[in-house]
Amino acid sequence: MKNNWFGLLVAILLSGGMAIAQGTPDDYKRAFGIYQKYSDKVMYSGVTPQWIAGTHLFWYVRNTPEGEKYVITNADKKSRTPLFENQKLADQLAKASGKEVNPRKLSLAACRVNASLDTVRFVFNQTNWSYAVRKNTLKNEGTVPNRAKERHWMERDEEKTSAPVLSPDGKRVAFIKNDNIYVKELITGKETPLSIDGTLGNYYSAYIQWSPDSKRVVSAKIRPVEKRFV
Incomplete structure (x- = not known):
């Protein structure tokens, strides 16, 4: 019986210590406040190339x-x-x-x-x-398009709309038209389709990325599914 009481006492002390070590919301606020207060006081501190x-x-x-x-x-x-x-x-x-x-x-x-x-x-x-x-x-x-916050944690952005994406060399923009990817020459205004197989039920994402040399674009093809929420 004595051993059982000793084990219970140790468990209580340990759980109390862990609760104290976890900290309170005020502790976290103070920690972040210190960073905000002194983050601009350190000069020449790092390089992110x-x-x-x-x-x-x-x-x-x-x-x-x-x-x-x-x-x-x-x-x-x-x-x-x-x-x-x-x-x-x-x-x-x-x-x-x-x-x-x-x-x-x-x-x-x-x-x-x-x-x-x-x-x-x-x-x-x-x-x-x-x-x-x-x-x-x-x-x-x-x-910049205002992408609304998700209304439900399981709901995802359909990626149907976005502003035209400018190429790194500044000569073209890529965008979605009729569910396909198009590229437009800014000087001439000429539009060229890069895909022809996009459909309403299997379309290309409007979140397009250019390669650094402005020669290629990347997009994902999306197939919508019925939304089910928990």
């Missing part, structure tokens, strides 16, 4: 005392130069979007740089933009 197709160049965001700087690194020459001037781009974005833009924190999403380093494409304020670095000109390339 984004390689530019067909070159030995990559760009990354550098955390400096003057704010986030977008820089280009030449792996052959071991040199680093600014990708663009933050203030110039911030002024253009503020003028075009009507919103206040902090040049120290541009927050450019889905950023892409062409091989000649003269054009930067990115998403800002739910809009696709193209920035000509040397000319200091900004072009609105369309609104």
Whole structure:
């Protein structure tokens, strides 16, 4: 009987210790708060390279005392130069979007740089933009589609609609038309179908991806099924 009581006491102590070690929601909030408070205080802390197709160049965001700087690194020459001037781009974005833009924190999403380093494409304020670095000109390339949140945890996006996807070289867009993949030349406006077997019951996904050399596109073929929810 004594041994049984001893085992029970040990189990209670262990379970209590595990509960304490798990932490509370407030503990997690404080932990995340520390990160948010000090994350921008560490300068030059890391490099996440984004390689530019067909070159030995990559760009990354550098955390400096003057704010986030977008820089280009030449792996052959071991040199680093600014990708663009933050203030110039911030002024253009503020003028075009009507919103206040902090040049120290541009927050450019889905950023892409062409091989000649003269054009930067990115998403800002739910809009696709193209920035000509040397000319200091900004072009609105369309609104990013607002994909509604799933209404049920088992329901999936049907991938029927999406904005045309621009090729990395900026010369073409790929999109879905009549359940098939099409490519359009931006200069001539010519449209070319890349598939002919897409149907309402077996269509191509509108979430298209380009290869880095702008020569190929990738999409999935989708066959809708009856929705059953638990």
